[in-house]
Amino acid sequence: MCEATFGWLEQAIEVDLVAELDFLRRFDEVRAGMRAVVEMPDRKEQNFIKICLANGGKLSARKRGYFAELDDATIAALEAIVRDAMKDSISEPPSE
Known part of the structure; x- marks a missing residue:
């Protein structure tokens, strides 16, 4: 048991x-890069990153409504x- 625990x-x-x-x-590097482009509340910033990570590095069309204040170029x-x-942490987008 000790060897297994070790x-x-x-x-x-x-x-x-x-x-x-x-x-x-x-993650901190991404947040700093995003802040150089646009100011967003921390929670919104984190949600943007999580949504992108879960969708192959892109913001899904359905989730764009959460970030309506951002134009297409900014997104x-x-x-x-x-x-x-985050290329090593990006998940494949779910199939529809």
């Missing part, structure tokens, strides 16, 4: 923690920022 702990520290820290660093710029920084 293996899990080692996995958590050497793999999972490293991946989580890398994700958080890139495209923000999507590019998310895609460039």
Whole structure:
């Protein structure tokens, strides 16, 4: 049991923690890049990133209503920022 516990702990520290820290660093990088383009409330900024990550790096047409104040060029710029920084974390868009 001790060896198994040590293996899990080692996995958590050497793999999972490293991946989580890398994700958080890139998430902060995305937020900084987005702020250079447009000012949004933190919650809205985070939602934009999460929606893009879940939809292959793009904001779905159905979710564009949440960001009605942004024009198409701004949305495209923000999507590019998310895609460039988070390419390893982007999910495939759901099939319709």
